[in-house]
Amino acid sequence: MSSDTTLPGVTPVRATGSQIVRRGLALSPAIRDGLWLTLLLAVLSTVGGSVVPVVIQRTIDSGLGDGGTTSLSAIGPYLLGALVLVLLTAVVAYWMRVRLFVASERGLAELRVTAFRHVHDLSMLTQNAERRGALVSRVTSDVDQVSLFLQFTGITIVLSIGQMLVATIIMAFYSWQLTIVVWVCFLPLAVSLKFFAGRLSRAYDTVRRTVGEMLAVVAEPVVGASVVKAHAIEERTQQRVDDGIQRNLDANVRAQKLVAVTFASAGLAGGLANAGAIAAGVVIGVAGGLSMGTVIAFAFLVGLLVGPAQMATQVLTEAQNAIASWRRVIELLDTPADVVDPGPDGLALPDEVLGARFEGVGFAYPGGPEVLSDVDVVIEPRQRVAVVGETGSGKTTFAKLLTRLMDPTRGTVRLGDTDITQVAFDELRRHVLMVPQEGFLFDATLRENLRYGRRDASDEVLVAAVDDLGLADWFATLPRGLDTPVGQRGESLSAGERQLVALVRSALADPDFLVLDEATSAVDPQTELRATRALETLLEGRTSVTIAHRLTTAENADRVLVFDAGRLVEDGSHATLVDAGGVYARLHASWVAQASLGIAPVAD
Amino acid sequence: MRRGFGLLGRGIVEQKALFAISAVGSVLFGAMTVADAWVLGWATDHVIRPSFERGEVVQGALWTAVGLFLGVATLRALGVIARRLIGGIVYYRLVATYRRKVTRQYLALPMSWHHRHPTGQLLSNANADVEAAWAVFMPLPMAVGVVAMLAAALVAMVEADWVLTIVGLVVFPALFGINVFYQRWLSPRVAHAQALRGDVSAVAHESFDGALVVKSLGREAEETERFTRATHELRDANIAVGRIRSIFDPLLEALPNLGVLLVLVLGVGRVASGAAEPGDVVQVAYLFTVVAFPVRAIGWVLGELPRSVVGWDRVDNVLQATGSMAYGDGTVPGTGAVDLRLRGVAHRFDDAEHDVLQGVDLHVPRGSVTALVGATGSGKSTLTTLLSRLVDPRLGSVEVDGLDLRTLDHGALAGTVAVVPQGTFLFDDSVRENVTLGLDVPDEEVWEALRTVQADGFVARLADGLDTQLGERGTTLSGGQRQRLALARALVRRPRLLVMDDATSAVDPEVEQRILRALAERTSDGSGPTVLVVAYRKATISLADEVVLLDGGRVAERGTHEELLRRSSVYRDLVDAYDQAREASA
DSSP states (O other), X not given: OOOOSOOTTSOOOOOOHHHHHHHHHHHOHHHHTTHHHHHHHHHHTTHHHHHHHHHHHHHHHTTGGGTSOOOHHHHHHHHHHHHHHHHHXXXXXXXXXXXXXXXXXXXXXXXHHHHHHXXXXXXHHHHOGGGHHHHHHHHTHHHHHHHHIIIIIHHHHHHHHHHHHHHHHHHHHHOHXXXXXXXXXXXXXXXXXXXXXXXXXXXXXXXXXXXXXXXXXXXXXHHTHHHHHHTTOHHHHHHHXXXXXXXXXXXXXXXXXXXXXXXXXXHHHHHHHHHHHHHHHHHHHHTTSSOHHHHHHHHHHHHHHHHHHHHHHHHXXXXXXXXHHHHHHHHHHHSOOSSOOOGGGSBOOOSSOXXXXXXXXXEEOXXXXXXXXXXXXXXXXXXXXXXXXXXXXXXXXXXXXXXXXSOOSEEEEEXXXXXGGGBOHHHHHHHEEEEOXXXXXXXXXXXXXXXXXXXXXXXXXXXXXXXXXXXXXXXXXXXXXXXXXXXXXXXXXXXXXXXXXXXXXXXXXXXXXXXXXXXXXXXXXXXXXXXXXXXXXXXXXXXXXXXXSSHHHHHHSSEEEEEETTEEEEEEOHHHHXXXXXXXXXXXHHHHHHHTTTOXXXXX | OHHHHHHHHHHHHHTHHHHHHHHHHHHHHHHHHHHHXXXXXXXXXXXXXXXXXXXXXXXXXXXXXXXXXXXXXXXXXXXXXXXXXXXXXXXXXXXXXXXXXXXXXXXXSOHHHHHHSOHHHHXXXXXXXXXXXXXXXXXXXXXXXXXXHHXXXXXXXXXXXXXXXXXXXXXXXXXXXXXXXXXXXXXXXXXXXXXXXXXXXXXXXXXXXXXXXXXXTTOHHHHXXXXXXXXXXXXXXXXXXXXXXXXXXXXXXXXXXXXXXXXXXXXXXXXXXXXXOHHHHHHHHHHHHHXXXXXXXXXXXXXXXXXXXXXXXXXXHHHHOOOOOOOOOBOOOSXXXXXXXXEEEEEOOTTOSSOSEEEEEEEEOTTOEEEEEEOTTSSHHHHHHHHTTSSOOSEEEEEETTEEGGGBOHHHHHHHEEEEOSSOOOOSSBHHHHHHTTOOOOHHHHHHHHHXXXXXXXXXXXXXXXXXXXXXXXXXXXXXXXXXXXXXXXXXXXXXXXXXXXXXXXXXXXXXXXXXXXXXXXXXXXXXXXXXXXOOSHHHHHTOSEEEEEXXXXXXXXXXXXXXXXXXXXXXXXXXXXHHHHHHHO
């Protein structure tokens, strides 16, 4: 399902439909190149159908109409010519379609990949978890919509216009008066088309909305089965599901009414045009202006107009949707990557364990107030730093600035002496690594997941890394070892085991500066113990900044940074800060109060 | 094929009145399409030719022809409306009806059945499969009309001229046959492309979800390569589909045109020999152009049929599933905390060879707080699922106040026992509705429950307070916030036994402590429920009156925390692991 709303952070594109199409084509050269030939072939491929009325006119006028005074030889050349044209048209139509399918699929595959790569360069991806689904739909269903548009709706429009054009030209060639009669008969339909198109597009909007709502409630008896059963709310749930289904049914029926009416009215207009053409044709013909064959040929030519007229409203609605999808993909591509890789021009970092320095650093999200202000701090090489503060205090922002997941809006972040924004990404990542709270794993084997840390590592290297972190006993419990499939998001492993894998992965990446977001969720004690020991080994000899959720972590750190309301308010060792009697001392006091309970409370 | 027709029969019977209307409408449409050609033929012989021959307009016949054209067009329009609108309603109603039936089954079938079927599969059974099963009903009315149209066309052609009829007898079956072949060839390839589309989406989802890992490990290039591979497979599959379409669509368009040319070739001879009128030739030629497109509908039906049968089989699988949790009609007399007893309980999962719980005897006294402790896989969670009868034990019984749970009425059971699991499910609804789940309680009680679980603060800060919409299109909450709402959901129903299965794992430990202490206080002053809590943290254990240690599916030890520490090395290892973890990092 494509998202209809705009995404915060994505630059909205204000452009008309045709500008969007032009811009979209420019982004996919595989589609644009040779498009004119494809379109020309499309118009030519309507000739085959249009040649039939001409042959009929010829056949009738060369004697058939007079009761059979014609012979095959008189119309032979026409029939033969028509035969050749019909066959030729089929070949042209085949050629045109293959060109279109190949070009549009190639172009859209390119567009999809470009958009995918671009999303990974947007800091929005790591900042705003809720919007990920919308980003996915921009590289999947939105591109699919465009592809359907180019291959079906778009080509229908071209073929329809081509057919109407060719038919009208033939008509006008025969008789301009009759052509006017025919078009006047179609006029009411053309006028009502705009009316219907607007309504139809609104009706389909409603259908799409109700589909979304229905899918959500239909999921309740499945995903929420245990809640429903445990609370005995089956009837209420069924009512919600039934209501959702009914609303979707009603919306579909409403849209169907409009489709049926537009379809029927095009047929009606065709009947009117037929009657009009024959009546007027006979009148004009008898007066000597037209041949009998021409009048009959008009009936066939009117038939060529009915098809396009029937499809018009639906095609227009679909085109609107497709252009909206195309617009969303273009918006995405037009959103500049805010954290820019200096690439090969970037500076290198010295090959030693580095510290970090914040110089007057502030950060604000676009259009928002500063969430972090005036941070000046120096982190020495090999120092072990704990960052403490409540949710929204700015501690996570601090960590993200250290790893260049975002760039400061004020001030400079330095690694060693180098401005972090001047360092090439490859170089930066060799030195600095962020280990997120949840050990996110990919749906692959353990081996492949570990290789995310070091892409060419052999099995021996992987196993050695596991051993080095003291996790050999845990590894031995995995029946399939490195071949163990971890499942979607690593769900075949426990939360604690996922953390272990993430630690080994980080050890393999071998950075000299680690930024850790400590896990808050409880895992079983044995795994917790393993993780703590593994982490201890990992941190040895490296600089580290840990967003601490447990005060034990703060206790054991060389230095504690305390954040409050976007500012660095305290900085010192655990002992000094406890004595200072500030924010940290208060956090610590609540911890001491509960120490008898045997837990390490959290400063979040 | 026979099963396909069986499916058609089932749908037609289900919506017989509406289907009949749409079929009649479609037959009308078919007949009028042929009539249109007949009117043109009639007009050729009775209006156009006489007028041209006489050099003056044959007025009466001309008006008749105009009337006939308009009349036929009007009737055909009515037929089209009946066919498309009523036919569409038939399809949408069938889909809605079966979606309801499938979801009713989901609500009726026991959890053991749910556990055996992956979530994704059940969702697609209720959505994509139901739609696929009835998809054939979209082109079906048209196909019915086309059959009538072909019959009428045959009559019209035979009446016009038998030689021209033979051309029709060649062209129409050929159109029909080619289209069936086309749909059959295309259909599996379209399904294949659809599956690949799912793969592309899965890669994008995963890669974006893991963005933090991708970015911090610098794996963007590899991820792009992975996405490119999936995208290219989809591209190639789509091109393969496109090539087939490119062959058949022009072929199906050319065929009737070739037919018209053949009619003209033969028609000239027939008219010259006096066997046919010029109007007959015009009529047959026109028939070819108007009938050609609708004839494809039969191909659509036959092409869609195999997919519909597959969809139907999946839907039917759910509908045929039997079994439901049988509830008694008993209630639990009195009010306040209840007493819980498990007697000789043994349980195993469907496909397992060993019991996860064996011979469990457990007594949780009225108004007490009991902590359930055990290593991963010791059977703790399984035990909690027995308490709200999400499953029944294989052996033994679970009793509250001496009453076997199986004798209780469903509502009475839900009103007595509340089990809060680790994973929470939030409905796409307001905060209030997510807490009350339709229970008629005043807002004060909702707030009170929220206060007890330390959720009043964040709920008050939400944009619309209790009216804030949650779920897919609403506000997203953190794991800890979700868990607290689930807990409030249980409390607001004033259960008499509260079971928490790691229900606060994502809540900050400090907040968790406040919640548990509030609960324990209410229980000890007699206003709260009996509490059974699966504990991971030592602090949780310290709030319990008694600790039960599960080991290998059996109750290994029970007693106070201190007693167990003294008596059981398993318990010591388990509970001290946090201390060891702290020491290790010290």
